[in-house]
Amino acid sequence: MRYSTLNCIIPVPHSVKENGEKLSFHSLESIYSSSDSASGAMEKLFSFFAFTGKTLSASDCRKDFQILFAHDSALGKEEWKIEVDSRNIRITSGGKAGFSYAAEAVIQMGFAALREGPSTAYFDGGEISDSPRFAYRGFMLDPSRHFQDTSTVKKAIELLAAFRINTLHWHLADNQSYRMPSGNVPGIVGKGTLTDGAYSREDIKEIVAFAAKNNITIIPELDVPGHSRMILSANRDLACDKENPGSEYCLGNPESKVFIQKLLDEVMELFPDSPVIHVGGDEADTSAWEKCPRCLAAMKEKGFKNMRELENDFMTGITRYIVSKNRTPMMWGTCSGQIYPADTIMQAWLDIREPLRIAPNKNKVVYSVHTSLYFDYPANQSEPLESWMFELTEKGVYMTDPYILWENILSDTILGPEACLWTETIPQWRLIPKLLPRLSAYSECAWSRNERKDYYDFARRKEYLEAAGYYEFLRK
Numbered sequence: 001m002r003y004s005t006l007n008c009i010i011p012v013p014h015s016v017k018e019n020g021e022k023l024s025f026h027s028l029e030s031i032y033s034s035s036d037s038a039s040g041a042m043e044k045l046f047s048f049f050a051f052t053g054k055t056l057s058a059s060d061c062r063k064d065f066q067i068l069f070a071h072d073s074a075l076g077k078e079e080w081k082i083e084v085d086s087r088n089i090r091i092t093s094g095g096k097a098g099f100s101y102a103a104e105a106v107i108q109m110g111f112a113a114l115r116e117g118p119s120t121a122y123f124d125g126g127e128i129s130d131s132p133r134f135a136y137r138g139f140m141l142d143p144s145r146h147f148q149d150t151s152t153v154k155k156a157i158e159l160l161a162a163f164r165i166n167t168l169h170w171h172l173a174d175n176q177s178y179r180m181p182s183g184n185v186p187g188i189v190g191k192g193t194l195t196d197g198a199y200s201r202e203d204i205k206e207i208v209a210f211a212a213k214n215n216i217t218i219i220p221e222l223d224v225p226g227h228s229r230m231i232l233s234a235n236r237d238l239a240c241d242k243e244n245p246g247s248e249y250c251l252g253n254p255e256s257k258v259f260i261q262k263l264l265d266e267v268m269e270l271f272p273d274s275p276v277i278h279v280g281g282d283e284a285d286t287s288a289w290e291k292c293p294r295c296l297a298a299m300k301e302k303g304f305k306n307m308r309e310l311e312n313d314f315m316t317g318i319t320r321y322i323v324s325k326n327r328t329p330m331m332w333g334t335c336s337g338q339i340y341p342a343d344t345i346m347q348a349w350l351d352i353r354e355p356l357r358i359a360p361n362k363n364k365v366v367y368s369v370h371t372s373l374y375f376d377y378p379a380n381q382s383e384p385l386e387s388w389m390f391e392l393t394e395k396g397v398y399m400t401d402p403y404i405l406w407e408n409i410l411s412d413t414i415l416g417p418e419a420c421l422w423t424e425t426i427p428q429w430r431l432i433p434k435l436l437p438r439l440s441a442y443s444e445c446a447w448s449r450n451e452r453k454d455y456y457d458f459a460r461r462k463e464y465l466e467a468a469g470y471y472e473f474l475r476k
């Protein structure tokens with residue numbers, strides 16, 4: 001059965017109107033752009049047509065049988081429109097990202113058309129208008145457990161961009177490793193308890209530039225005060241117990257804050273254009289603090305009742321440091337009821353009610369609840385299920401709605417979703433196979449409006465594109 005090429009796009013667009021016309025795939029001859037912002041999108045289309053064995057030329061004037069790019073100031077930077085008639089495909093947008101998203105839609109339409117063979121392939125005529133549901137559409141990569149080299153990260157970025165993800169949260173340090181160049185922890189950079197490896201200054205520069213080209217902003221993460229075993233193993237004075245440094249910085253040692261600020265200076269220098277810096281804040285264990293004379297003295301001196309209050313004060317100080325450098329701090333939401341200044345973005349991961357608890361404090365929230373969006377969890381029963389995991393099917397990802405039942409309460413709170421691919425059990429070669437299958441479903445959760453979503457229609461579109469070779473094209 002043939003479906004209209006207008007109805008084969010993932011993520012499903014906001015509005016699609018058919019006009020009954022047809023444009024033969026064969027007849028297309030050239031691409032013309034009157035906007036400088038469309039160069040990346042044009043590049044994508046040239047490489048798609050080359051992949052299909054068809055050469056399109058770059059034209060310097062408007063003609064028939066052309067793909068046309070034109071800027072439209074009435075549209076937002078991520079908004080786009082495609083009009084197809086019997087002579088042209090006309091693409092308009094307010095910015096570079098919108099042009100790229102439209103080009104990706106044309107590629108999907110092209111694959112859908114080619115399913116019947118190139119000689120009879122045609123694009124169905126009509127008009128598509130599209131814009132995102134959420135301004136923030138995130139994905140987290142974790143090279144701190146199993147390291148991923150530059151080419152794997154770039155491949156992941158390309159895939160994320162193809163599905164309109166615009167934010168890469170990069171978890172660059174944890175108990176197992178420190179993956180950034182650093183003058184402050186030189187002895188441990190490149191060492192890892194699961195795999196070795198680190199990014200050089202040049203690697204990071206290359207990845208940042210590649211992400212920007214793909215309309216993706218990077219949020220680097222330095223996770224403190226817990227998840228720091230590797231750093232503390234080389235800086236034992238900063239732990240409560242030098243003999244057994246553990247994963248938590250000593251909160252009662254004033255040098256801890258000074259040291260973290262030095263590391264953050266390095267992070268901000270490596271990522272000069274990242275408006276948001278993630279400082280972790282999750283899963284710190286209080287037991288070492290409770291036995292530490294310095295932590296106990298600090299708690300008493302500040303008049304706090306328990307170590308969570310001391311931790312809250314410590315992390316508030318870290319977020320103030322980020323703000324003083326004109327960046328926005330971001331933290332994992334915690335289960336311990338702590339409150340952070342309203343300018344701190346909270347990443348809800350623990351349960352679906354977490355955003356409801358945060359909303360009254362006026363913090364913005366990124367939605368990453370683990371049972372819906374942790375991509376390391378098995379997609380089916382043939383994948384390993386570790387003790388901390390739940391099964392997360394493609395349909396489970398698809399049905400995720402960051403507002404849950406409470407859009408009226410959370411509409412000013414939720415920035416958007418972020419899926420997370422932790423790598424305790426995922427070596428580099430499994431990264432792309434873990435990312436790609438559920439990424440299409442996630443893109444409709446992040447981009448498409450609820451009233452346009454229908455899981456069975458999504459499954460039909462995905463199967464159609466799969467059969468047409470689109471996913472093979474993406475993997476190459």
Ligand SMILES: [Zn+2]
Nearest residue numbers: 240250292295
């Ligand atoms: Zn201590």
